Amino acid sequence: MTRWNQQVDNLTHHIYFRACAFVIIAIGFFTGHPILFFMGSLYFVYFVVSYYYLANVGKKLKLTIVDGQVKVFPGETGIIKLKIEQPSRLPVFSGRIQLVADNNIEFQNGDRRTRISQISLPFSLMGKSELVIDIPFTAVERGVAKLHHIELQISHFIDFGKVYLQKNDLTKFEALVYSEQVPVTGLERIMPRNQGTYPTRSSLFEDVSTIIGTRDYAAGDSFNRIHWKASAKVTALQTKMYEKTSQFSWLIVFDIRSGNLEERIKGITHLLHHATKFNIPYSLLVNIKRVGTPSYFELPYGEGKRHLQTALTMLARLQGNSVSIGMTTFERITFQHAAHVPYVILCGEEERLRGWRMPTGTNVNLLDVKDDSCTLIPWRSEARKEAVNG
Numbered sequence: 001m002t003r004w005n006q007q008v009d010n011l012t013h014h015i016y017f018r019a020c021a022f023v024i025i026a027i028g029f030f031t032g033h034p035i036l037f038f039m040g041s042l043y044f045v046y047f048v049v050s051y052y053y054l055a056n057v058g059k060k061l062k063l064t065i066v067d068g069q070v071k072v073f074p075g076e077t078g079i080i081k082l083k084i085e086q087p088s089r090l091p092v093f094s095g096r097i098q099l100v101a102d103n104n105i106e107f108q109n110g111d112r113r114t115r116i117s118q119i120s121l122p123f124s125l126m127g128k129s130e131l132v133i134d135i136p137f138t139a140v141e142r143g144v145a146k147l148h149h150i151e152l153q154i155s156h157f158i159d160f161g162k163v164y165l166q167k168n169d170l171t172k173f174e175a176l177v178y179s180e181q182v183p184v185t186g187l188e189r190i191m192p193r194n195q196g197t198y199p200t201r202s203s204l205f206e207d208v209s210t211i212i213g214t215r216d217y218a219a220g221d222s223f224n225r226i227h228w229k230a231s232a233k234v235t236a237l238q239t240k241m242y243e244k245t246s247q248f249s250w251l252i253v254f255d256i257r258s259g260n261l262e263e264r265i266k267g268i269t270h271l272l273h274h275a276t277k278f279n280i281p282y283s284l285l286v287n288i289k290r291v292g293t294p295s296y297f298e299l300p301y302g303e304g305k306r307h308l309q310t311a312l313t314m315l316a317r318l319q320g321n322s323v324s325i326g327m328t329t330f331e332r333i334t335f336q337h338a339a340h341v342p343y344v345i346l347c348g349e350e351e352r353l354r355g356w357r358m359p360t361g362t363n364v365n366l367l368d369v370k371d372d373s374c375t376l377i378p379w380r381s382e383a384r385k386e387a388v389n390g
Helices: 013-031 034-056 228-234 261-277 305-317 327-338 382-389
Strands: 005-009 062-065 069-072 077-086 092-102 105-107 116-125 129-139 143-155 162-167 170-177 193-199 205-216 238-247 250-254 282-289 296-302 343-347 363-370 373-378
Touching: 062 143, 069 077, 077 092, 077 116, 077 170, 092 105, 092 129, 105 116, 116 129, 129 170, 143 305, 170 305, 228 238, 250 261, 250 327, 261 282, 261 305, 261 343, 261 363, 261 373, 282 305, 282 327, 296 305, 327 343
Parallel strands: 069 170, 250 282, 250 343, 343 363
Antiparallel strands: 005 162, 062 077, 077 129, 092 116, 092 143, 105 129, 143 162, 143 170, 193 238, 205 238, 282 296, 363 373
C-alpha cells in the first residue's frame, strides 16, 4: 500500500472569487435584496464545498501494486496491475495517473526517453469503491525496471483547482527483463571426464546410488555388488549394474569490466539454457563486490529449471557500472573454485585475463565475443603456453 505526498492547488484567483461572494452577500444583506443575498450565499457555499472536496478527496485514497514482480524476456508483454481504493464517499470524477519507470521497458501508448519511460492515463472512481488498472508494457532490453514515480492528479468538478498525490519510493515493484540468447559455437569441445554425476553411456565410473538392472555373476565381481533379492528370484547369483557417470560440471567466470557486456551476457545465457537442457550442473562467479561473505557474486552449483531462473535473475540484475573486485583477487578466487571442477569457462577479454593461472588438468575455455557471435576457444595461461612451446 502506498502513502501519498499530497499537495492541494486551489488556484490563486479563488481568493478573489470568494471575496466577491462576501461582497455580494453583504450588499444583499444591507440593501435588503434577497436575490443578491441568495446568489452570494450559493456562490460562497460552492467554494466551501470545493475547498472541502480538494482538501479531503485524496486523504484516504489507497494504491496497491498487485503483482510486485513481473518476469519477461525482450519483446514480450507484461502488465503492471494497480488497485486504487477510495474508502471515503468522495468520488473522483476527473483523475489522471502518471507512471515513470526505467527505460528498458516501454509503455504502450507511452513515452520512452533516454533514461525513463512514462505514461499518463485517465481514470474515474466512485466513493466507497475500488478500481483495478492494467498498464501493459513491452520489454525492450535486459535489466530491472523499477517504478520511480507515481502521481495521481484529481481535478475539481469544473477544473477550479487540483490535488496532486505523489509517491517517489516504489521499490516494491520491479520488472525483471531476462537476457536474450546468442548461440555459442564450440560447445562440442566440452566432453565428460572424471568421476561425477552426469549420465553417459561410456565411462569407467559408476553411480552406486542408481541401480539400472542386474546381470549374471561373473568371476571377479565384488561381493558387495551381488543383488541378493534378484539372485533369490532366479536362483542364480546376480550382479548389480550401476549407471555410468562422469563429472561434467561447469564453472562460468564472468568479468563484468570486459567490453561487449550485453553480448557476453547473451552468450552466457545460451550456456545456461544448454546446461539446463542436458542436466549439467553449473556455478557462476562474477567479480562484482558485495557486502558479506563471500565478497563477490556467486551462484552455487545446481541444475534444473529453478536453478536456471535463479541464474537468469542474477544476470538481469548485473550492471556494468557496479563496483568490481581487482583482477588479481578474482584470479585467486577463480583458482580456488576451479580446483574442484573439470571445466572452466572464462567470460572476459583475453587481455584482462592474461597471466591467469588455472589448476593443472582443468579444461579451460574462453568465451570469445566478436560482433554478434560467441565462440568457445581453448584458453591457456602463459605458464601453459611456455610449457607447450618449450
